[in-house]
Amino acid sequence: MEQKLWSISELADECGVTTRTIRFYEDKGLLQPQRVGANRVYNYQDKARLILILRGKRLGFSLEDIGEFLALYHAECDPAHASQLRYLLDKVQAKVKVLRQQQEDLAQTLQELTRIETECLSHLPDSEMPT
């Protein structure tokens, strides 16, 4: 069973980014595709990494944060020395805290927005009714 592979522009299309963005992420050390000659070639793992990066971005993380975050996935498989694990654990717990705050913010904002939405609708002619 051979692995599916992507060129840079194929990957860019499928993930909704530009090739420039992908190369930029590589410059930052977030991606390390294989090469065929000079050309970059991406496998499924590379694609999964990119998708993780984009999710991180949607959540407002910096690329630097995302870099550390990606490192966690690997470090987890290598429970070699506890001091490093301790460090990673601290990082994770800090991020969990940020995300929980964000969840709260999000819930509040959504509530207010939907309230405004129904307010709007109640003032409009009822062209919004599903037939």
Place this chain on the structure above:
Amino acid sequence: MEQKLWSISELADECGVTTRTIRFYEDKGLLQPQRVGANRVYNYQDKARLILILRGKRLGFSLEDIGEFLALYHAECDPAHASQLRYLLDKVQAKVKVLRQQQEDLAQTLQELTRIETECLSHLPDSEMPT
């Protein structure tokens, strides 16, 4: 019952931002405090606005987005012409969509992070036990 008022640095302290930031938001039209002489004076509504702005920021919105968002709170009170309401409704619905995507991202990420967290803990000496 007199309203409580804040100087720019008091407000900055209470909200955890710099005075530069507050002035910057004013430049962008997000805040319009009263003046006493040349000095800015903030009332409770101003403070509430700032808090809303900061929440928007934590959610990764641009200041421009936040500006439109703040406008919704006022427009809602003025159901004058429906065309404007329609426009606002579209904006709100688009933002609700973004936020729901974000909620999904968040839930997934939190799940993965806490999984990694327990993995880490299971490999560490049990110095984490509550006494």
Place this chain on the structure above:
DNA sequence: GAACTGCTTAACGTTAACGTCAAATGCCTG
């Protein structure tokens, strides 16, 4: 009245995250 504190405007600097060229290379096709 000199120093200190807090405020003002104005202007320039900075960082992240790309966009936008430019010039060169490799491969395929007619």
Place this chain on the structure above:
DNA sequence: CAGGCATTTGACGTTAACGTTAAGCAGTTC
């Protein structure tokens, strides 16, 4: 083999969101 397309590296440009510095005014404190 000329033309066209995808790719490469490299360099400079851009935008948002402030930071930082400068220069000056107002009040009050020793």
